Amino acid sequence: EADIYQTPRYLVIGTGKKITLECSQTMGHDKMYWYQQDPGMELHLIHYSYGVNSTEKGDLSSESTVSRIRTEHFPLTLESARPSHTSQYLCATGTSGNTDTQYFGPGTRLTVL
């Protein structure tokens, strides 16, 4: 079944730790995105990729980095987590072609103490 997977779903971690949030998909989509969303607030695009070895920064400046070595996989890394990174991180995929419909994974809720 085509789906988008994110792990972990919840993560509580101390300041200064390095973390990687995983996103993988079996949708067969070329485009992948990372959004950051605080509770009750709007979605902000922080990274996107239109294919293997292609990554770009989004509208919201982020200290995180991403990689796209395989079509199915788009991990996000924070080298040194801080309390300001506490948020929900949502991964999405998008179809190629004329429409820009995006489909979201379940999200990772990150808390940095």
Added chain:
Amino acid sequence: GQNIDQPTEMTATEGAIVQINCTYQTSGFNGLFWYQQHAGEAPTFLSYNVLDGLEEKGRFSSFLSRSKGYSYLLLKELQMKDSASYLCAVSRSSARQLTFGSGTQLTVLP
């Protein structure tokens, strides 16, 4: 830049009809999306409009007027489970990304 406006909150009664409006200002408009997001969950795709007019999908319909920069989402026969945030999002032909509005929090009362 882009500007997307939608009401912050709305309240309606179970079984009623509610219309959630969205206005936008953007260059190179390519399409308008509506997503539903329950608290603590990820957004789920509801509808996509690229041409003027009404698109109907069961209890949900979405309308677009490109000349007016205006869209609405119409929810009929409201159910308690429709209580959620409804996000309006715009895509531009120059940048194949979505820009999301702040969302309208709909509360359905019994």
